[in-house]
Amino acid sequence: MKRMNWLALTGAVLAAAAGCGGGSAALKNGELKQTIEAPKNDGDYIEAMGIGAADPNLPTSTQRKATSRNAAVVDAQYQLVAKIKGVTIEGGITIEKAMETNSKITASVNNMVKGAEVTKIEWANDDGCVATVRLNKKIVEKELGLKFQ
16 A cells, blocks of 8 residues: 555656646757747736756756756846836836835835745756746735836
């Protein structure tokens, strides 16, 4: 019985590791695509994608993947800040303009982005990484005390 439970658990882990179905937005056969479509922001979330390179001098694949994942998440967070800054709010100004005059908005944006949900991590054959992060638009509005147009 323990063996069957172990096999079932192993199968479940392998199925989860295989991904959630669908293809990769950034990778094809373990290589970065020549053209990568940016995540759309027309739904409930603001999403961004980042790419991180692995240090080839690190001795193990785990170390290379860990560093490239960290770099990809930081890059995705940077891209997310840029997207948030471009959002137009009531009154016809962008969040970037509001940040120039209100340091609380700047601090809130920075804090939210640090806590952004990492929704996808993909590794390339060279241990490089592509990460996707997102923030719920309603939470952003609530935290900033602003209304999007």
